[in-house]
Amino acid sequence: MTTATSGLGVGVLLREGTRRLEAAAIPTARQDAEWLLATVLGLPRFDLYLEPAREVTAGGRDRFWALVGRRQAHEPLQYLLGFEDFVGLRIRVTPAVLIPRPETEGLVEWAVEILAPLDGPVAADVGTGSGAIACALAAACPALEVLAIDSSLAALGVAAGNVRAAGLSARVRLVAGDLLAPLASLAGGLDMIVSNPPYLPTGIIPSLPREVAGFEPRLALDGGPDGLRVIRRIVAEAPGLLRSGGTLLMEIGEEQAGLVASLMAAEGFSRIAARRDLRGVERFIAGQVGG
Numbered sequence: 001m002t003t004a005t006s007g008l009g010v011g012v013l014l015r016e017g018t019r020r021l022e023a024a025a026i027p028t029a030r031q032d033a034e035w036l037l038a039t040v041l042g043l044p045r046f047d048l049y050l051e052p053a054r055e056v057t058a059g060g061r062d063r064f065w066a067l068v069g070r071r072q073a074h075e076p077l078q079y080l081l082g083f084e085d086f087v088g089l090r091i092r093v094t095p096a097v098l099i100p101r102p103e104t105e106g107l108v109e110w111a112v113e114i115l116a117p118l119d120g121p122v123a124a125d126v127g128t129g130s131g132a133i134a135c136a137l138a139a140a141c142p143a144l145e146v147l148a149i150d151s152s153l154a155a156l157g158v159a160a161g162n163v164r165a166a167g168l169s170a171r172v173r174l175v176a177g178d179l180l181a182p183l184a185s186l187a188g189g190l191d192m193i194v195s196n197p198p199y200l201p202t203g204i205i206p207s208l209p210r211e212v213a214g215f216e217p218r219l220a221l222d223g224g225p226d227g228l229r230v231i232r233r234i235v236a237e238a239p240g241l242l243r244s245g246g247t248l249l250m251e252i253g254e255e256q257a258g259l260v261a262s263l264m265a266a267e268g269f270s271r272i273a274a275r276r277d278l279r280g281v282e283r284f285i286a287g288q289v290g291g
Contacts, residue, residue: 018033084099104196108137114247116141125147126194129220147175184241252284272287
């Protein structure tokens with residue numbers, strides 16, 4: 001009896017896994033089935049097609065179907081795999097942290113443009129979560145020191161693993177605390193405060209895809225009634241921590257650029273500018289203190 005006809009082969013598992021995910025309205029069903037089976041087998045994803053009749057053990061099949069079942073329930077693929085790739089780094093993720101988004105790479109790119117020319121810059125990543133932004137910045141700017149802050153100890157545990165894996169422990173320091181509060185002793189000493197804060201209005205969260213609303217940490221999503229609760233605090237507290245010429249750079253929600261620019265202007269920021277993401281949405285905003 002061959003593995004293909006007995007249902008033990010890679011090709012058969014991929015077909016059935018894809019069918020089940022399609023039935024659950026997973027738009028990337030085939031791709032997700034490939035990732036899940038490759039993870040179970042410890043293979044690069046595209047190696048699955050080199051041996052479509054390769055036998056999968058009973059234990060491997062059980063693990064695969066368990067993962068398929070979780071994906072059928074719309075648990076994010078990244079949580080099932082345990083990672084997401086971000087700016088060339090493999091970032092470990094768990095349900096304790098927000099999954100890094102491709103658009104957030106634009107925030108990192110803008111930050112690097114500002115920080116790279118500086119001599120020994122110091123930046124704070126507020127609400128670091130998985131540490132993706134902090135790690136990406138430190139990897140791109142060899143002279144940069146980053147203070148990565150989060151109020152969630154579980155998130156900081158994930159971030160610590162990512163910092164170690166990237167070999168950045170000497171320049172990325174993890175700090176537990178509420179937003180900018182742990183930075184009080186650094187008044188006037190930061191070149192940049194960067195943040196991807198929670199900016200979604202509370203009322204829209206139930207309408208988000210199940211992968212987001214049902215699985216990602218509410219603390220990292222919910223920006224209060226108008227989405228600006230955390231942003232207001234950051235904008236109000238940042239000027240006292242930034243050196244003259246220092247920059248506040250944030251990711252923001254759709255249609256928030258005008259409101260956030262007004263908040264920043266009221267706190268004395270100058271050279272306020274917004275940038276668009278890959279979809280053409282004004283997604284990032286920056287302003288300087290003094291200078």
